[in-house]
Amino acid sequence: DQQVKQNSPSLSVQEGRISILNCDYTNSMFDYFLWYKKYPAEGPTFLISISSIKDKNEDGRFTVFLNKSAKHLSLHIVPSQPGDSAVYFCAASGAGRRALTFGSGTRLQVQP
Amino acid sequence: DAGVTQSPTHLIKTRGQHVTLRCSPISGHKSVSWYQQVLGQGPQFIFQYYEKEERGRGNFPDRFSARQFPNYSSELNVNALLLGDSALYLCASSLEQGWNQPQHFGDGTRLSIL
Numbered sequence: 001d002q003q004v005k006q007n008s009p010s011l012s013v014q015e016g017r018i019s020i021l022n023c024d025y026t027n028s029m030f031d032y033f034l035w036y037k038k039y040p041a042e043g044p045t046f047l048i049s050i051s052s053i054k055d056k057n058e059d060g061r062f063t064v065f066l067n068k069s070a071k072h073l074s075l076h077i078v079p080s081q082p083g084d085s086a087v088y089f090c091a092a093s094g095a096g097r098r099a100l101t102f103g104s105g106t107r108l109q110v111q112p
Numbered sequence: 113d114a115g116v117t118q119s120p121t122h123l124i125k126t127r128g129q130h131v132t133l134r135c136s137p138i139s140g141h142k143s144v145s146w147y148q149q150v151l152g153q154g155p156q157f158i159f160q161y162y163e164k165e166e167r168g169r170g171n172f173p174d175r176f177s178a179r180q181f182p183n184y185s186s187e188l189n190v191n192a193l194l195l196g197d198s199a200l201y202l203c204a205s206s207l208e209q210g211w212n213q214p215q216h217f218g219d220g221t222r223l224s225i226l
């Protein structure tokens with residue numbers, strides 16, 4: 001049973017435009033959510049996180065939105081740059097443990 | 113400051129063999145977690161250690177074991193290797209084990225089983 005789902009395996013956007021990556025979760029006990037970026041042959045790099053007491057967190061070009069009632073979060077990248085091309089993973093923790101549960105990832109391609 | 117370091121970067125083994133993977137956390141980080149990532153999927157949690165004690169275990173068979181040393185480095189051991197154990201093994205560290213602590217990953221060990 002996949003508790004964290006990223007339903008779009010890939011996304012392509014033009015440089016300078018907004019990239020929106022989506023993530024859904026099913027476990028209502030999750031209370032901390034993170035986004036990671038992964039380049040080939042490297043480990044996931046932490047981007048941004050949000051706790052369940054907030055609905056928005058911003059860090060530079062990256063903003064994460066959390067909709068608890070819909071069990072949905074999204075990552076907005078504005079403006080998108082070619083260097084943002086990577087696989088993005090959504091992850092969640094909670095339910096009494098700190099292990100991260102990951103989605104299957106979304107491959108973002110930013111076209112110059 | 114150095115990030116999470118893992119060794120070796122690549123490893124080739126045959127079925128039935130045993131393997132030990134090593135991880136050094138970011139300086140000052142006390143919690144280490146291990147994840148397995150197979151192609152096309154997100155990382156799957158194997159173990160978490162904090163202050164040398166196991167604090168969490170994922171849905172993996174007993175062939176998988178781990179430990180954490182007094183300097184907070186960690187080893188992941190896998191016995192009786194199967195073809196399905198071929199994967200990228202990731203180590204992550206965090207400052208504490210509590211909530212709202214982002215985990216920072218190493219570049220992983222690519223394990224291939226022939």
